[in-house]
Amino acid sequence: MLNTVYRLVAPRRFEVEFNDIDLHSGQIVVRPTHLSICHADQRYYQGIRPAEVMREKLPMALIHEGLGEVVYDPAGTFQPGESVIMIPNTPVEQDDIIAENYLRSSRFRASGFDGFMQEHVALVPDRVVPLDASVDKIVAAFTELVSVSVHALRRFDSIAHERRNVIGIWGDGNLGYITSIFFKAMFPQTELYVFGVDQEKLSQFSFVDETFSVMDIPKGLRIDHAFECVGGAASQKAINQMIDHIQPEGTISLLGVSEYPVPINTRMVLEKGLRLYGSSRSGREDFLKTVELYKTHPEIIGYLSNIVGAQIEVRSIADMNRAFETDIHKSIGKTIMLWNK
Amino acid sequence: MVFGVILAGGIGSRMGNVEKPKQYLKVGNKPIIIHTIEKFFVHEAFTKLLVLCPKQWVENTRNLVKKYLGAGAEHVVVLEGGTTRNETIMNSIAYIEKEYGVDDDTLIVTHDSVRPFLTYRIIEENIKYGLEYGAVDTVISATDTIVESVDGKAITSVPDRKKMYQGQTPQTFKAKKLRELYLSLSEEEKEILTDASKIFVIKGEKVYLVEGEVFNIKITYPYDLRVAESLIQDQKSGK
Secondary structure, eight states: OEEEEEEEEETTEEEEEEEEOOTTSSOEEEEEEEEEOOHHHHHHHTTOSOHHHHHHHOSEEOOOEEEEEEEEOTTOSSOTTOEEEEOOEEOSSOOSSSOTTTOTTOEEBTTTBOOSOBSOEEEOGGGEEEOOTTSOHHHHTTHHHHHHHHHHHHHHHHHSOSOOSEEEEEOOSHHHHHHHHHHHHHOTTSEEEEEESOHHHHTTOTTSSEEEETTSOOTTOOBSEEEEOOOGGGHHHHHHHHHHHBOTTOEEEEOOOOSSOOOOOHHHHHHHTOEEEEOOOOOHHHHHHHHHHHHHOTHHHHHHHTTEEEEEEESSHHHHHHHHHHHHTOSSSEEEEEEOO | OEEEEEEOOOOOTTSOSOSSOGGGSEETTEEHHHHHHHHHHTOTTEEEEEEEEOGGGHHHHHHHHHHHHGGGGGGEEEEEOOSSHHHHHHHHHHHHHHHTOOOTTOEEEEEETTOTTOOHHHHHHHHHHHHHHSEEEEEEEOOSOOOBOSSSSSOOBOOOGGGOEEEEEEEEEEHHHHHHHHHTSOHHHHHTOSSSHHHHHHTTOOOEEEEOOTTOOOOOSHHHHHHHHHHHHGGGGOO
């Protein structure tokens, strides 16, 4: 079936192209309805990725956070009209040790191949997760981002030692906020401190035990483990602060993306016997866990709705540009495209 | 009940020196008519898809549908078209009447078989507004200035472009109403019909507009075929 794909062909320029979806391939055809813009999409849209990366990746449809409605399922597992969250990570092999999101062979939407800015998206059946009708679809649009936090938290649970009296999360942006919400849901007994730069943003973290300005951390403050949700140029300072304030043998989970190598105080990492581990993206199990937490902790949806920014109906390429431009000028929050293509 | 009515009745006289009607030419790796049928096939709203084509192409069309849709071919009925576009539509309504009965809300979404680039949204909005208003036409704003000339030699008038639209398909109608209006037309009135929405307009009935897409092109001339081919070829450029 002919399918309209809206690909970024150059910075700030989307063009219509077509592909042909094979209706006999066993894939599910989903019509996107709610798409959420991520920093990674913005780096392509604004052309701030290195020129060679832009040249290699474009043209490509952006967006890897989104949900849609099933249009066609040859196996009949899903009914037409059923809401599903789409999983952007697409493994091509199975491995008993390495998770699907770390396999170098896995492909990722809007990074290795076309993302969700399409009329229809064809997916292997295990790349969709049903969404309960009770969950707000605007919030569910960025479930992928949420599942990245959930993935990091599950990884923390399997890697960090059992002394978890106080945990610190660095970062007052969307990722820090989401990781904090789910940390509280998954580890309610642990005290959670959040470290950020913007007092206004930090005031939104009403559900955590303490918030601190990174400019003014009490000298004697100690944490057992830490999460870095900062990324970019500020990563260096954040990671070294964590190293300063963490107890020996603690773990530091790195979630923030940086375009450049980050210098780290390895002397103190050695002296304290710290473990730094990366977390990136997520897999099907993380999506399932996330959707389960939506159900068991309905208050989460309320917290997440606080970071919904602009909602923009998209019927044309001009609307797509408007959504991305609006997203650039926000301070916090997710821009949602109400996709009607 | 909602029916998809795909009009493949034309014999392609404008297509130049080709042997087949244009809807049977391949674009990408499938005949154009199959691309068009597939867009309707995945939409759950349709009770059946009716494909109306020239008599001598009925069997061939059935074979193509079986070849490309497999078991899904059961969802598609291939019928013989009429002498004109509107007679073809009347054939489809006659079939629906015979097999399912036609009531006030029976809706037909009629579409040119040579417009394979229509979108799910266009179909969806045709159904939505067709049920609500009874008659819908898919259009895009005119980008060229339209001029009217009665004698073909000099301009009679230049209508305000802001009020001008170019008609595409689908066109969607309540089947019963369409038939009633069509049968009430005089032969002279029937002669000036270029499409089905005009039947409503002549009779003073409202036809609502659904926004089409610039790329929802009608493959009419060899040039269009080249354009369509290049649009589909672009899939290879996606990373």
